[in-house]
Amino acid sequence: xxxxxxxxxxxxxxxxxxxxxxxxxxxxxxxxxxxxxxxxxxxxxxxxxxxxxxxxxxxxxxxxxxxxxxxxxxxxxxxxxxxxxxxxxxxxxxxxxxxxxxxxxxxxxxxxxxxxxxxxxxxxxxxxxxxxxxxxxxxxxxxxxxxxxxxxxxxxxxxxxxxxxxxxxxxxxxxxxxxxxxxxxxxxxxxxxxxxxxxxxxxxxxxxxxxxxxxxxxxxxxxxxxxxxxxxxxxxxxxxxxxxxxxxxxxxxxxxxxxxxxxxxxxxxxxxxxxxxxxxxxxxxxxxxxxxxxxxxxxxxxxxxxxxxxxxxxxxxxxxxxxxxxxxxxxxxxxxxxxxxxxxxxxxxxxxxxxxxxxxxxxxxxxxxxxxxxxxxxxxxxxxxxxxxxxxxxxxxxxxxxxxxxxxxxxxxxxxxxxxxxxxxxxxxxxxxxxxxxxxxxxxxxxxxxxxxxxxxxxxxxxxxxxxxxxxxxxxxxxxxxxxxxxxxxxxxxxxxxxxxxxxxxxxxxxxxxxxxxxxxxxxxxxxxxxxxxxxxxxxxxxxxxxxxxxxxxxxxxxxxxxxxxxxxxxxxxxxxxxxxxxxxxxxxxxxxxxxxxxxxxxxxxxxxxxxxxxxxxxxxxxxxxxxxxxxxxxxxxxxxxxxxxxxxxxxxxxxxxxxxxxxxxxxxxxxxxxxxxxxxxxxxxxxxxxxxxxxxxxxxxxxxxxxxxxxxxxxxxxxxxxxxxxxxxxxxx
Numbered sequence: 158x159x160x161x162x163x164x165x166x167x168x169x170x171x172x173x174x175x176x177x178x179x180x181x182x183x184x185x186x187x188x189x190x191x192x193x194x195x196x197x198x199x200x201x202x203x204x205x206x207x208x209x210x211x212x213x214x215x216x217x218x219x220x221x222x223x224x225x226x227x228x229x230x231x232x233x234x235x236x237x238x239x240x241x242x243x244x245x246x247x248x249x250x251x252x253x254x255x256x257x258x259x260x261x262x263x264x265x266x267x268x269x270x271x272x273x274x275x276x277x278x279x280x281x282x283x284x285x286x287x288x289x290x291x292x293x294x295x296x297x298x299x300x301x302x303x304x305x306x307x308x309x310x311x312x313x314x315x316x317x318x319x320x321x322x323x324x325x326x327x328x329x330x331x332x333x334x335x336x337x338x339x340x341x342x343x344x345x346x347x348x349x350x351x352x353x354x355x356x357x358x359x360x361x362x363x364x365x366x367x368x369x370x371x372x373x374x375x376x377x378x379x380x381x382x383x384x385x386x387x388x389x390x391x392x393x394x395x396x397x398x399x400x401x402x403x404x405x406x407x408x409x410x411x412x413x414x415x416x417x418x419x420x421x422x423x424x425x426x427x428x429x430x431x432x433x434x435x436x437x438x439x440x441x442x443x444x445x446x447x448x449x450x451x452x453x454x455x456x457x458x459x460x461x462x463x464x465x466x467x468x469x470x471x472x473x474x475x476x477x478x479x480x481x482x483x484x485x486x487x488x489x490x491x492x493x494x495x496x497x498x499x500x501x502x503x504x505x506x507x508x509x510x511x512x513x514x515x516x517x518x519x520x521x522x523x524x525x526x527x528x529x530x531x532x533x534x535x536x537x538x539x540x541x542x543x544x545x546x547x548x549x550x551x552x553x554x555x556x557x558x559x560x561x562x563x564x565x566x567x568x569x570x571x572x573x574x575x576x577x578x579x580x581x582x583x584x585x586x587x588x589x590x591x592x593x594x595x596x597x598x599x600x601x602x603x604x605x606x607x608x609x610x611x612x613x614x615x616x617x618x619x620x621x622x623x624x625x626x627x628x629x630x631x632x633x634x635x636x637x638x639x640x641x642x643x644x645x646x647x648x649x650x651x652x653x654x655x656x657x658x659x660x661x662x663x664x665x666x667x668x669x670x671x672x673x674x675x676x677x678x679x680x681x682x683x684x685x686x687x688x689x690x691x692x693x694x695x696x697x698x699x700x701x702x703x704x705x706x707x708x709x710x711x712x713x714x715x716x717x718x719x720x721x722x723x724x725x726x727x728x729x730x731x732x733x734x735x736x737x738x739x740x741x742x743x744x745x746x747x748x749x750x751x752x753x754x755x756x757x758x759x760x761x762x763x764x765x766x767x768x769x770x771x772x773x774x775x776x777x778x779x780x781x782x783x784x785x786x787x788x789x790x791x792x793x794x795x796x797x798x799x800x801x802x803x804x805x806x807x808x809x810x811x812x813x814x815x816x817x818x819x820x821x822x823x824x825x826x827x828x829x830x831x832x833x834x835x836x837x838x839x840x841x842x843x844x845x846x847x848x849x850x851x852x853x854x855x856x857x858x859x860x861x862x863x864x865x866x867x868x869x870x871x872x873x874x875x876x877x878x879x880x881x882x883x884x885x886x887x888x889x890x891x
Contacts, residue, residue, distance in 0.1 A: 164357070165251055168364070175368030182375040182478045183383065186430060189468025189476070196424035199394050212389050218570040221804075222437070225285065231278040232307065235271045239314065242268040243367060246317055250360040262332040265318070269335050272311045279308045292513050293436025293454075295520075300434075303379055306370045313363035315339065320359050323352030376477060378434045385571035388431040391424050392572045396728040398563050398776045400580055403588075403693045414584025414691065417546055418464050419471075425578055429461035431571040438565035438575060439512055443807040443829075444558040446510030448822020450495055451558035453565040453575045455519040456551065460578070462491050462525075463550045470541050490544040493552060495522040504823035509831045510806075514822070547582055556582050557594055560825065561689050561812035562771040567803050583691030593690070600816040601687050605695055608682050609647040610816050619677045621649070621656040628660075628667055632677040633710040639674035641666075641745070642707070642737075644717040644726065647682050648846035654853065655718075655846040661874035662718055662742055668877060669754040671745075673716070679706055685725040690813035700725075700733050707737060718742040718870065720772035720845045721811070727777070741773060743844045743869055747782040750789050757876035760792030765872070766838040767795065768829065768852060769805035770845035783844045786869045790876040796836040806832060810847035830855030834864065841866045 199205075211217045216233070220226035241264075245256045258264050283304050286294045294300070319339035321327075326349060329337040347355065374382055393399070403413055415421055438453035439445045445452045465476050467490075495518050505514045547553065556579055565575045586592040593601070603612035622630055633639065643666070649659040666673050684699030707715075715737050717723050727739040749755045765787060773779045780802050787795050800806050809825025819825065830852060833841045841852045841864060853866035874880055 178372045178478045185474045190426045192419045193423040193426040196422040228278045235275040238271045266332040293440040310366045316359040320356035384431040389572040413588040415581040416585040428573045432457045437568040441564040443825045445512045445515040449558040451555040490541040491525045492549040560807045562807035563775045587691035596817040618650045624660045631674045633674045636674045641673040641716045642712045646719045646722045658868040662870045669749045683722040685721040714738045720770045724772045743782040747785045759879040762792040763840045764794045765840040765842045768843045808848045808851035826851035826855045
């Protein structure tokens with residue numbers, strides 16, 4: 158009786174201390190998140206709730222990698238099941254009673270099966286990390302600790318049950334096969350009294366491991382167990398990738414963009430603590446895969462560690478509980494000092510893409526001030542108050558390497574949004590510090606002066622009309638009763654290659670009887686490029702000038718061949734007053750085919766593979782319309798690449814990188830063309846002028862003219878009109 162009282166008192170002390178330490182760790186990190194700006198409130202309706210259930214309990218994104226997804230699901234649901242067993246174990250150890258469940262022995266059987274499944278999943282997780290050595294997974298003591306926690310916790314469950322059977326002399330039962338087998342092995346070696354002693358030893362081991370794990374969770378990447386469901390619930394309601402507004406007229410604001418961690422919103426800071434460090438984002442990142450410094454996972458982790466360090470200083474509350482377990486800390490700051498072989502220009506990876514060089518540079522460059530962490534000899538960490546977010550934590554090289562393709566966000570199982578953070582920091586560099594790469598500065602200067610990235614005269618914007626061979630294209634002045642405004646864009650107006658796409662599109666629209674008109678020389682740059690490069694002011698000028706023209710000419714519907722322009726007009730212009738329907742040229746052409754207003758009668762005998770534009774696919778979900786057009790062309794065979802649709806690799810031109818030279822690693826477009834060539838196409842089709850340019854440059858370098866790059870509108874025009882600008886077999890169009 159005395160032992161039961163002592164045991165109960167010790168239990169209350171241990172459980173109370175563990176729960177208190179857990180609460181302290183969680184509340185302190187919550188205080189760090191509250192340092193950020195107030196985020197826009199999100200309405201949680203039935204549709205969002207359904208999506209939330211799919212991500213949290215359906216493992217929607219986790220199962221995109223089926224092996225790791227199934228492994229995680231086994232541990233996730235297994236842990237839910239064994240919590241009932243944990244309650245049962247606690248009741249037995251404290252009061253000698255079990256849960257009042259019908260068919261209790263079958264409950265024990267379900268517990269043993271679940272424990273076995275979890276142990277198998279833990280072993281497989283260890284194999285994935287240390288056996289397969291997946292490049293996206295970190296390998297260090299911290300990453301292994303949770304496997305030890307879960308593994309020993311499951312073993313303690315089995316031992317508790319086994320010693321309980323020894324103690325009470327229970328016979329072998331197929332409803333407790335593992336525990337019964339362990340008890341049978343101990344029969345004759347362990348007395349009933351010793352069994353009771355070992356039972357309580359295992360019972361306390363189970364309890365202490367469980368409480369230690371509870372305290373450890375918020376102080377590790379496994380904080381996502383709590384933060385991920387909240388993060389997914391608060392995910393953006395606006396279209397994917399839509400950028401936030403900046404109040405450029407506020408005279409009280411001393412800087413624009415994000416130059417300090419506290420200038421992020423609370424939702425953006427919550428992202429940092431939701432990160433699982435699974436590396437899925439980095440694994441698909443075109444920059445990381447071709448040897449650039451940027452790694453989306455490390456971006457989140459570095460920002461998280463910086464927030465934790467700065468939050469501890471600002472709130473005067475250490476994040477580590479209990480503090481004696483985590484020595485060090487203080488006012489020192491972790492800093493990023495990239496170096497080593499990765500700084501040399503050239504491709505250092507293996508295969509088409511390889512994230513290993515980037516992962517290595519990130520791991521070696523992240524220097525911690527606290528004892529036990531590796532640092533360069535003589536390296537002195539700066540004070541956290543002196544640490545610059547851009548410079549000491551994130552480098553400009555990383556920020557300018559992002560193509561804004563959003564595949565990182567598409568793959569993230571916890572709903573993290575990486576691109577908006579990068580753009581916010583770019584905004585700080587451009588608008589506050591005036592720091593822009595030379596190529597980017599020249600591009601924005603040209604847009605500001607002449608309305609196009611090359612700096613060609615504004616009066617030459619309509620010169621593409623000379624390529625039309627007699628097809629009449631009216632301006633909005635000449636044809637005020639138009640149905641569609643064809644927003645040609647800078648690429649479609651000035652770039653010699655893209656002008657051929659514009660010509661093909663115009664001929665198709667004319668043949669289908671679509672009433673359309675253009676703005677002519679009045680058209681302005683859409684502003685997408687300066688906005689993605691961080692120049693909100695220049696974007697605003699372009700946007701307002703175009704909207705004024707749209708209002709002047711009563712524009713109701715707009716069609717454009719550029720996904721970047723399409724995305725900006727459709728999702729970002731409405732905040733500034735645009736009231737018009739916006740469609741991409743593939744949407745309109747697909748509709749014209751369905752209505753039989755276009756007749757693709759000529760065979761185009763090609764084996765084509767389609768490259769998905771990021772701003773058409775991941776940003777706007779348009780995957781089927783371009784493929785429907787290609788499938789409607791007689792003679793054309795469509796072969797899909799391994800990385801396609803939502804997992805398609807970026808061409809490397811987004812985020813303003815179309816106008817900047819790649820100076821590190823492998824060219825992204827070369828890697829993408831290599832992926833395309835794996836399916837042996839004769840044509841790489843696309844639906845974006847940027848992608849077309851990048852694919853064509855890549856084919857010239859890798860295929861020596863044996864593989865062509867064409868916009869879907871060009872291929873459709875070849876079938877509708879029997880064009881022979883791509884000579885192939887006699888009597889066919891190519």
